[in-house]
Amino acid sequence: MSWLFGWRRGQSAPPPDSSETPSNPQPDGGSGGNGDDTPKDKWSNFDPTGLERAARAARELDKSQHAKEALDLARLQEQTLQMEHQGKLKEYEAAIEQLKGEQIRSQGEERRKTLSEETKQHQARAQYQDKLARQRYEDQLRQQQVLNEENLRKQEESVHKQEAMRKATIEHEMELRHKNEMLRVEAESSARARVERENADIIREQIRLKAAEHRQTVLESIRTAGAVFGEGFRAFVSDWDKVTVTAAGLTLLAVGVYSARNATAVAGRYIEARLGKPSLVRETSRITVGEGIKHPIKVTKRVISKPQDALEGVVLSPPLEERVRDIAIATRNTRKNRGLYRNILMYGPPGTGKTLFAKKLASHSGMDYAIMTGGDVAPMGRDGVTAMHKVFDWANTSRRGVLLFVDEADAFLRKRSTEKISEDLRATLNAFLYRTGEQSNKFMLVLASNQPEQFDWAINDRIDEIVNFALPGPDERDRLVRLYFDRYVLGPATGGRQRLKLAKFDYGEKCSEIARTVEGMSGREISKLGVAWQNLLP
Incomplete structure (x- = not known):
């Protein structure tokens, strides 16, 4: 509404009306007439010209027929300006809100970055603290180890000192005891010598009396025995029939004693070799008299039973099965042809079927088997040699042939060069080597061991076949x-x-x-x- 007051925007204020003079003219001397430029009050320099023009314009506008339209237009312009100002304000507010959102997002991003950095710092700090803790723990362990070594060293030194003191004490006690013993012996010897010197005459007299009495007793016994024997001998010699009967009786008695002793020894050896079982044999299929009496049905079934397959009930790998089957066939043919048996060494972990195959091999070949273990030989001591000879003597008396299976053979067939073997065990090993020096048609030797490398070199010379019984595979x-x-x-x-x-x-x-x-x-x-x-x- 600036045009209501006589000017528009962009125009300068209208010049003052020349017909109008300013009211309340000021004298040359200044306001108030006191000669300075300061007005007397705040309205002293007010120019009412603009108000007058505005009043005139308002009167003219009131008189104009378009006054209402002008006011409406002015009002609309003002409303438009206000709406524009409000739109700009809303744009400003939206821009401010956007700036606030951007600021919040930037603050959130900064906060996330800060949290990430703090997390990294915490992790680094935790790792550093963990490293420090591990280093402290390692240092503590090292210190503890050093302390333990120091304590152990001190304990060892203390033990050594105590042992040295104990030895010194024992030596000192032994020395004192020896000195006391020597002093006692010297004192006893001196006392005995002094007593003997003092009682020498009495002792000599007692010895003389005892000797005379003993001589008299012996002479009387000789005279009496001579008289009795002489009378009897004269009576015996004078009767020739008594002499003849006595000589014949003594001769027959000597012959009977000698014959009975030799016959008893021969009969005992025969019974032990043929009917008994050696002490070293743990198990055998050979029929003895005692077993026949105790288990007649079992013995009868064993006698009438037919030979079985060598691999019946034995599960082995195909290559091993083929090899042991060849051994079974060769052993059976040797038994039929009465040839010399081949000795076998079976080695491998325990429970892989070595003992079972040995029994099946003996049954398939028509032989008897005898099982002995090497652990029974060493405890026999000096009797081991005799027991070993009895085993082979017993095996040689079999008509069917014996498969002698020695389990854990490395227990007594170990190297003779080692110092661990005793003299008795060495003698037993020599007896075994002597009896197996040549191949036999009476027995077949089968050795089983978990450690064949411990055998004496002479044992390896007596082995013809070596079979490895390994653990069963997936198919087995x-x-x-x-x-x-x-x-x-x-x-x-x-x-x-x-x-x-x-x-x-x-x-x-x-x-x-x-x-x-x-x-x-x-x-x-x-x-x-x-x-x-x-x-x-x-």
């Missing part, structure tokens, strides 16, 4: 598990009077799973596992 374990599962679980559960109801599952798959689980176990351990399954049956 599967066969063993199926064999023992059928023997100890399925057989007892389905056979006999009391049958058991088994759960329905894939037995083959279960056996294969068990075979994979028992990797590294021997055949004996798998057999014990089968026995444990049988114990679980109700």
